[in-house]
Structure formats: C-alpha cells, structure tokens
C-alpha cells in the first residue's frame with residue numbers, strides 16, 4: 001500500500017447513496033470483462049442531481065462525456081457516504097473511474113465493507129466536517145501513516161481517523177489476499 | 188454478561204460460548220442468497236479466486252432468486268440470467284427459481300420465507316441490502332457485496348463485527364389506520380438514515396408481537412434505511428407456525444438474556460403514532476400524512492419487498508373497494524405466490540384483483556422488483572420524468588425510482604391507496 005495519495009478533489013454532500021454513485025439501470029454490465037466494465041466508469045456518479053454535482057458550485061461533470069476516467073481521484077464527502085443498496089458496483093465504478101480514496105465524515109457500513117473487502121479504494125474518515133472548506137478541483141494529499149489530509153490548494157492540514165478494525169485487510173489489499181496471507185485460505 | 192439475540196446467534200455460529208458487541212469473529216453461514224444483479228459479479232469473483240473448477244461449499248445452502256430485471260428487453264439483463272443458469276447447472280444447485288418456469292418466484296426477500304429458507308436462530312447473508320428483512324424470523328440476516336458473497340461461496344464463512352443492539356419497543360396493538368410501515372418510517376425519522384449504522388435493531392413489545400409475520404417483515408426490511416446491519420424480532424408462536432408450514436428443517440430459536448446489554452432502548456405507544464410519510468428525497472424526512480395532505484400526485488405505486496406482500500394488497504383493497512383512482516396507480520405483486528393471491532383472496536365479496544381493476548389501477552402481469560429501483564427504461568411503473576409519486580417502497584433518494592427529477596413520498600399501503608383515490612396525499616382515516 002502506497003503511503004501518500006494525491007489527487008484533485010470532487011466534493012459531495014451528505015447521504016450520497018449507491019443509486020447516485022451508479023444508477024440502477026446501469027447495473028447490467030459485466031464487472032469481470034475489462035472492456036465492458038469501463039461503462040461503470042462512464043456512468044460513475046451520474047445519478048447526482050446537477051445542482052450538487054461537484055460542490056460548492058455544482059454542475060461539474062465527474063466524468064467528461066464519452067470517457068470513462070475522471071480527472072478527480074479523491075472524493076470528499078459528508079455523512080453516511082454510500083448508503084442504500086449493497087451493490088459492489090458502487091465502489092467498483094468509482095475505482096474504474098480512477099478514484100483511489102474517499103474522505104468522508106462517515107460511511108454506510110455495506111459500502112465501507114465492500115470498499116475494503118474488495119480492495120477497490122481506501123475509505124478514510126475525517127475527524128471534522130471538511131465539505132464546507134473544500135472546493136471541487138482542490139489539490140489534496142493524503143499521508144496514510146501520518147493520518148493527515150493536506151489541502152495543497154488552500155495550504156490547510158486536517159486529521160483523519162485511524163482505520164481501526166479493518167487495517168489488516170486494507171493493508172493486504174482486500175479480503176482474499178488477507179485470508180491467504182493469514183493462512184485461512186490456501187493460495 | 189448476558190447476550191442479545193444477535194450476539195447469541197453470532198456466538199453460536201462462531202462455535203463460541205460468548206460473543207459481545209465489538210468482537211470480530213468468523214461465522215459459519217446457513218444460507219447465502221444472491222440474485223440477477225449481484226449474482227454474475229459474485230460468480231465471477233468466485234471463479235477468479237477459487238479457480239474455474241471450484242465447487243461451492245454446500246450446494247444445499249446456496250439460494251439464487253432472479254428478481255430485479257426480469258420483464259425488460261435489455262439484452263445485458265438477459266445475459267445476466269443466462270450466467271446464473273450456467274452456474275446453477277455447473278454446480279447442480281437445487282434452489283434456483285428460474286425465469287420463465289413454474290419455479291419463478293419474484294422478489295427475493297419475500298420468496299426466501301415462502302420457500303422455507305428463513306429459520307429462527309440461523310445466519311443468512313444475501314447480496315442485497317434488504318436481506319435484513321429475514322430478521323423477522325428471529326435470525327441474523329444482513330446484506331453484503333459480491334466479494335464477501337464469493338468468499339462465502341468458497342468457504343461457507345465470513346468475518347463479522349458483532350453489532351450493538353438498539354431496542355425499539357412498541358406498546359399497544361396497532362390502531363386500525365396504522366401499519367408496520369408507519370412504525371418504521373417513524374423510527375427512521377427519529378434516528379435518521381445513519382441512526383443505526385453498524386448496529387442491530389431489535390423490535391419488541393406487545394405492539395410488535397401482535398403483528399402478522401408479513402408486517403414484521405416490513406419492520407425489519409427498512410432497518411437498512413436507518414443504516415442498520417440487521418433487524419431482529421423475537422421468535423414466538425406466530426413465527427414458528429409460519430416457518431413450520433414452509434419447511435421441515437430443524438432450527439433453534441434464541442432469545443435475549445435478561446441481563447443482555449443494549450446500546451439503547453426506545454419506547455413508543457402505538458396509539459400516539461400517526462399515519463407517517465417520508466418526503467422527498469430521504470427516508471428520514473418524516474412527516475405525517477395529515478401535514479402533507481393536499482400535495483398533488485401523478486402516481487401511486489404499491490409493490491416491492493416492503494409493500495408488495497399479500498397483506499399490503501389486502502390493506503390497499505380495503506380502501507380502494509368501490510372507488511376510482513385519480514392518480515395513475517401501479518400494482519406490482521412481489522412474488523408469483525402473491526400474484527396468485529390477488530386473484531383468490533376476497534375482500535367484501537370481491538377478489539383483490541377485481542377491486543384494483545375496477546378502481547382503474549394498472550396491475551402488473553409479472554412479479555418482480557419492477558420500478559422500486561427504477562431499472563431499465565422499459566420497466567413497469569418506472570418514473571421517467573419529473574413525476575410526483577407516493578409509494579409503498581423503501582427508498583426515495585434522488586433517482587431511486589427512475590428519473591432524478593422525480594419526487595417520491597414513502598408511505599403505508601393504506602396511505603398510498605387513499606392518496607391514489609384523491610390524487611393528492613391523504614390521511615387514510617378519511618376512508619377507514
């Protein structure tokens with residue numbers, strides 16, 4: 001696991017549910033076919049109402065039309081990120097679009113678990129709400145072992161909560177690698 | 188220290204004397220359920236991780252129920268059903284409810300109990316967040332993603348962090364205008380859509396224990412809308428009678444120890460609760476039907492794992508009998524068994540189906556999730572524009588039922604039926 005993650009922020013509010021992350025009508029595509037699964041990148045976060053797509057100004061496309069990679073690699077969100085359905089397509093779609101980490105105030109548990117067990121992205125929690133003081137496009141840097149988030153655009157530093165119970169799974173890169181490394185599964 | 192029901196079930200499945208909130212343990216799984224949306228991804232990971240020739244850990248414990256994208260021309264959706272079929276064949280799985288056959292069921296959470304797969308004291312995981320519905324049968328039931336499900340397919344095990352339990356007690360039987368949906372919307376409004384994150388929600392008190400098994404399912408179904416990990420209701424004669432009518436398998440019910448520790452206990456008097464709605468765009472945006480009265484509606488929708496059971500349609504029929512609807516009204520039975528019930532169950536001398544048709548409602552020919560989650564654009568009842576809809580389903584986040592400019596109010600079948608007649612949100616007491 002790399003210790004420093006850098007990327008442009010895409011800022012979201014509270015209760016971003018999995019239908020906004022990847023609308024249900026797109027769930028028909030294959031996740032294992034590398035070509036077909038790019039569609040998940042294309043439609044990642046396409047369920048957001050326009051006014052709240054990329055705070056504070058809104059109306060910012062997460063993925064440019066016709067592409068499947070987003071210029072924003074870190075999501076910064078409020079409370080209860082990823083609530084709603086259990087679809088693993090949600091963290092997968094974000095990963096396919098190029099997201100490497102989410103920093104939210106809190107998560108819905110199935111999304112969090114899927115993100116960690118599937119090794120799709122790193123879900124961090126900020127100690128304080130950061131949505132109001134971050135703008136979509138800000139350059140962010142996460143220092144994992146230091147537990148810090150730096151906003152390079154605004155020259156501010158914020159604390160992240162320790163990863164806690166699932167640290168070993170996160171470090172291993174997902175549930176299967178963890179189970180193999182710990183001898184639970186034969187490789 | 189005593190244990191809650193949830194702690195006891197998890198301890199037993201980890202072969203431990205004790206398990207308490209906060210413990211991380213590996214549990215043995217009794218049933219793994221998957222469907223057409225998450226099944227193909229789960230199978231893909233299973234083959235990638237365990238090899239192309241791998242066999243599932245126990246073919247008797249895997250249940251596959253296609254239900255989400257069934258009555259559509261979407262070719263990818265059809266391909267996904269084929270992937271399920273191939274896997275069932277390859278693994279020789281006995282519990283598969285295939286589309287286009289007599290075995291086809293419809294919505295998984297209602298099909299599971301109908302087919303005898305929900306039993307007190309067991310551990311059920313499903314690749315669907317509303318798997319928590321089965322807590323109504325006194326078991327631990329929770330939703331998971333594809334990776335966890337693939338892990339279970341290969342090993343029969345999963346790690347679980349034992350949750351704290353929030354206890355909700357309802358005093359007094361339900362007044363004739365209330366349904367379980369009102370109670371759960373009320374709770375979610377109180378604690379918020381993340382009010383039970385990482386926790387179990389246990390429902391008890393004489394108000395809950397006087398509910399039918401279907402109504403208990405409605406309570407547990409929406410635990411996930413408060414962020415809960417599982418919902419659970421103590422096992423009693425009502426549970427046992429239902430379960431024994433569906434399966435001969437043995438099971439071992441559990442109950443709370445007298446000194447069990449709860450995160451919190453909330454007490455409600457059912458007589459003080461009003462017919463409740465969740466306004467757009469969040470299940471915790473609570474109001475009463477009375478406060479929202481007069482809100483103009485384009486559509487009413489009765490269906491889903493929350494509000495598409497026979498009991499829900501019986502409730503709607505009581506109100507719709509002899510009336511005509513003003514809002515476009517869609518009726519979607521959750522399962523084929525419920526669909527048959529519409530034609531055979533009588534209310535006041537008429538079948539439910541006749542009552543709905545005479546009222547001018549559109550009744551779906553097929554049982555499935557339909558527009559509860561929007562689905563492909565040709566889905567029955569899908570909100571394709573900025574409609575305002577009142578629905579017996581469970582979520583009203585932007586875009587859930589189709590268009591992200593649509594507005595969805597969640598309510599009980601009574602309230603939805605009363606509102607369908609007037610074309611605006613209406614307290615059901617006006618018709619009862």
Ligand code: SF4
Pocket residue numbers: 255294295296315317490491492493555556559560580581
């Ligand atoms: S009816 Fe709705 S909530 Fe229930 S399983 Fe189907 S899509 Fe999910």
